[in-house]
Amino acid sequence: MIKEFRSSEDGFIFVFSLLLLPVFIGFGVILFDVSRGNNAHADLQAAADAVALAGARELDGGADALVRARAAMAQLDNTVSLLQFATATPVSLVYDQTDTPFYVRFLDLIPVQDTIPIDDAWIAAHQTEDPSEAEYVYAQARSADLETLFARALNWVTGGVPVAAVAVAKAESAACDIPPVFICNPFEYDSSGNYVGDGLQLAFQNGDFHGRMIRLHPSGNETPMPGNFGFLDVSEADVSNDANPGGGARSINDYFAGRRNRTCYSSKSVTTKPGASNSIRSGINTRFDMFGGRYSSGRVNGRDGFDVRTARSVRKGILPRTQGNTVQDCVMNGGAISSQAEIGDDHVWTPGVGFNANGVTDYAYGLPDNATMLPPNTGGSVTSDDVAGAYIGTGVWDGQTYLDRNYGSYAPIYADIPSSFPGVTEGYAGPGTVGASRYDVYQYELETQVTVAGTPMDLFEVRAPGDPLVTDPSPNGESGAALCNPGHVVSDDLPDPRVLIAAIIDCGTHADENGRSEFPVNSYASIFMTRPMISYAPGVDMTIDVEIIDITGFGGNGTLETFIRQEAILVR
Secondary structure, eight states: HHHHHOOOOOHHHHHEEEEEHHHHHHHHHHHHHHHHHHHHHHHHHHHHHHHHHHTTTTTTTTTHHHHHHHHHHTTTOOOOOOOOOOOOOEEEEOOOSSSSEEEEEEEEOSSSSTTOOOOOOHHHBBBBTTTTOOOEEEEEEOOBOOOOOOOOHHHOSSBBOOOEEEEEEEEEEOOOOOOSSEOOTTBBBBOOOOOOOOGGGHHHHTTTTTTEEEEEEEEEESSOTTTTEEEEOOOHHHHHHTBBBTTTTTHHHHHHHHHHOOEEESSSSSEEEEGGGGGGGGHHHGTTTOOOOTEEEEEEEEETOEEEOOBOOOSSEEEEEEETTTTEOOSSSSSGGGTEEEEOTSSSSSSSSOOOTSSOSSSSEEEEEEEEETTTTTTOOOOSSSSSOOOEEEEEEEEHHHHHHHHHGGOOOOGGOOOOOOOOOOOOOOOSSOOOOOOHHHHHHOOOOEETTTTTEEESSSSOOTTOOOOOOHHHHOOBBOOSSGGGGGGGSSSTTEEEEEEEEEEETTTSSTTTEEEOOEEEEEEESSSSSOOOTTTOOOEEEEEOOOOOTSSSSSSSGTTEEEEEEEEO
């Protein structure tokens, strides 16, 4: 019997299973702990990601950027589950500016390679409380230790196993659906030659750009100067199209006439494109109801065909031709404008001459220059008429004369037009003006109606009275309505064609970097075109004459959000 029992193999698997049961249980407990640890780490990682992204979205260089970042992070309420056996309730994780449960630091730099850790030494060397330098949010999420069933059963550890997660985020933004143009920062230096280009947002916030005319010149063969403008590069897919094989100046013109630019430009840097800046005249002037050549029909055909974009109000200071009682309002691109219409120049300040260069009173009166027009960075001292960059207006501009010349007895009172001056008016002495800017007046014209001969009319459609010496009783002055190709006037719910979005570059700072085509972006600005791109005096450059009406960054009005795509991204 005993011999048979000893030699019997019945139940062997059962016995073997009993012997291995503790091992199976141990592995099961380990897998359970690992699963709980993974779930807790996933919760912590999600919390760290959310906090880092929320903070990074506010890092725009503004004076209160860190304050806003901390407030945004504190709005989040994350949870982590399954840390302890005693409670099944998730642990709440809220940033409260202490180092638990979130250890948060603002960094000005992170390692180039992801294999280099961001350790305590790196954080100590690169953490910053300067909002203009903070580019990254380092967030570590950590809560109660993970209480492990396996270690607890064997009394190997007490107090649990630490669990944490780390995330690093930064803000990224890009400008999309904008024409490919850049401006060399007209306010890069002060009168002593010191760099002040990083003060654009504060200057805009103070109202120092309000109502100031800036005459942007094409960049020449030399290094671009403050106030020059030029082109940004576009992707190969955008350059090539059936209507314009090969791209070039014609393609650049199309982007200013209304063709969509599908290239998005980084908020950090842009690549410039060489080209003759005067070549955009025919495209950009379609926005002022000036057609000709490729754009005479208002429609460009081909694979990437498009309609030109004309503004609702195109008053530009050009007196139309008249034949008897007939007014011919079309001013064509190309050829001598004087053969088609008469350019009024009382409102244009000519270097070395001033206003009223032709000595007569013109009844074609566009938005005028400031009473003082100076070369950039002169601090009030004009040393030469031959300036490579912009002339910049300071102080007031004569808004009442503009209204009187164009509307006669219907003219509004300039002082009654609301001003968007953003600064504090008490004690303000310039260089901007506290009165309505040209853009303020332009918007007022678009929004106001008057009664002409018993008929309500939009103010911008009222024709200027014209020269009183003309015996014909019908007004022969300029109308602000687009009368040459009215079928392509944009509706008032679409972006205004007289407003351009441009990258601002500190060209002077990077002037010694010969051959460079990629430049850091100072900011993006929306600029209001006050006049078409023509030469207002013999031998004078064609210019783009503008006002800055908004700017990216903490000092702006936020109107650029339609074009600037801003998001926070995780970099670790």
